[in-house]
Amino acid sequence: MAATAPKATTTTYRCPRGEPTVASAMAATRMAIEAKCEIVIALGGGTAIDTAKAVAAMMTNGGAEADAYDFLEVVGRGRALTTRTAPFIAVPTTAGPGAEVAKNAVLEAGDRKVSMRHPYMLPSIAVIDPELTLGLPRDATAHTGLDALTQCIEPYVCCVPNPLVDAISMAGIVAGSSALRRVVDDGSDIDAREQMCLCSYYGGLSLANAKLGAVHGFSGTLGGLLHAPHGAICAALLPHSWTVNVAALEGRVAKDDPEVSARALARYAEVARAMTNDPEATVQDGIAFLVDLVEHCGVPGLGTFGLKASDFASVVEKSKQSSSMKGNPVELTDEELTTMLALAL
Template identity: 40%
Template sequence: MMFDFFSVPRICFGPGKIAVLGDLLQPLGPRVLVVYNGGDSALAKVRDRTAAAGVATTVHRQKGEPTVADIDAGLNVARVDGCTGVIGVGGGSAIDAAKAIAGLLTNGGTALDYMEVIGAGKKITQPAAPWIAIPTTAGTGAEVTRNAVVGEPSKQFKASIRSELLLPRVALVDPELGVGVPADVTAASGMDALCQCIEAYLSTGASPLTDALALKGVELAWSALPLAVADGTDIAARSDMALAALISGVCLTNAGLGAVHGFAAPTGANYPVPHGVVCAALLPHVLKANASVAAAKGNSVTRLKCIVLGGIIALQTDRPAEELHLAAADAVLDLNQKLRIPQLSTYGIKEGAVESMVSLARKASSMKFNPVLLSDQTLQDILRSAL
């Protein structure tokens, strides 16, 4: 057995933890670029604490999922203002943008120079400028991942800048910062965290460490997500979801993901659909396909893992094994309906786009970690089922 395991040097977790930010700023230098999205409350708390610590700030708003142009624009702002460190505040989009900007500050060049699949794929060779990740949503786990996801509209694709040298100095996770997040964003983000735990567990890159973490993340998210959506002020539910999202980030950066996120790369780049909605809509159909192919092909490891997921998620451990391996897919479909996750056709994805989207999804780095080989016809059927 062989595996590598990457981790953020320090994680500060818990309600009210934003209070310690001032104590963490010294390595970032005299001026930081604050990259943020979402509400202004978290930004105000960050600026209060940077000001109290005598650290100057330049604020850069990230609108939507980051593109190559966004990263290059933020990088220019940081260079012009002489920023020596970076803080990412908000959802995965803000944190991925902060991560990429911090990396390019010390490595030079532009985003496309380092992007996988659609860029030059150059290696990051220098540690990123010191930066801190402060998530306000519980979804991507970007605060502990070693890749920054960036879109390029002209290429109809999203891809990663990837290196362990991009990891933040600190992931500061305060669940109270998520209290003002709307219910629909909480639902979509939370489904992304659940999906990442599930896909990392089934991934061909999984290890005993990621398996243990992923199953805990599934357990937390499955219980807490409906509560956090129903009552955004439920700090216990917010805390469990924040931990599940963090776990999902640790798992994906060490184990990889699968076909759901393979589809997410071109889908998010070509249609105005939130990343978490893509993942939620596709997850039950990918789960069902993986379980069915594993059973048909005699893939005992994947089939057993599907059974374990069925037992945890569906809580139907009294069902026969031949049914239990499909139970997780059915339960996720039910959860989507409960959380009012829209179908992908809501965002303009139509039958005529299915074949081209499958062709693009094949190129995504996540697809190579799917536990079984899915045919083009199966992938087309999956996408049609989510429309």
């Protein structure tokens, strides 16, 4: 965060480890106001960028008296911003959330993660340089990379796709599925790093202009419950979302509405062919590809982070309220959602 030239001074807020929270965003806002900052610069991953988005918004919408709950969805008052945010520059050092091109900040609020959202919250400038991701550890590379891939896949297969997002998300699917294994095995592979940055960028654009699905529908609730990295949660759920969605589409949806089933399954098959680079690949080949990729990346099950079977009912109930869940290609039953959690455990 910087003041005006000619003698620019800076005030640095170092985000606590873990996911961004309402408390940390408000603490950073108070620091910025006290230091009379005029510009916000985020250097880091999704935590830094989402925190900075919230800070830039609250600096000009309430200032020192700002309350994040005025603007938060689901758990807050959901008010719209009335004034443009402070100038905000996003410089991502991970390739995953695509937060640098999204108009929302996702914050932990109690036992769930929710968004502060408004078009004004888009960064003024985004600087994406794959060299800044070269130092990212293997686990973080894998988790953020699988999150980026998920954010390209879910908009492509969501219940309300559109041609513009189809083109962008498919480019991200091709980039991410071909580069992630390479960059996990060799973090110095700059070409693979660049492809993952593109995958992340395309994923951010895709989710901002279409919808997501069950993976992100669960991720907000699970993030608040487990305080686990968002990317790790998405990575653990991704292949199982395919298993459960495809089973529902091939079973009960095909019986009730064959046209909807066929249309959705065709899109899954298109993704499978893109990921595998095999023009004959089937949906089941796509599931096998994702299972193998997640295993290769060493993604732990959600039980590693503390999820228990006794949590399932509460997690399902809360997650059904998520806007992301409403983008799933089929409305899943409580039993199907529970199966997805059990498979990811």
